[in-house]
Amino acid sequence: MNFTDLSNKEQEKIMISEIIRNLKKLGGYATKRELLDAIKKGENTIEEKFFEEEKVS
Incomplete structure (x- = not known):
């Protein structure tokens, strides 16, 4: 089974x-609740462009 x-x-x-x-x-440390809250708020999101730039450098 695939992740998707x-x-x-x-x-x-x-x-x-x-x-x-x-x-x-x-x-580091974070609770599951803190992670869920961050995901829902969209905080600390990393743009896909970031990963593309990291692969190149």
Whole structure:
């Protein structure tokens, strides 16, 4: 099964788990509620252009 085949709710659960795991690796901390609030508000979003620029450099 592909990630894109999952429901939005299932995708959200996977993304939140990955974000929390990566924050822990970096020594950061955020609760699931804080992440959900940030996602809903659109805060701290990274434009797709950013990733394209990072790949080049």
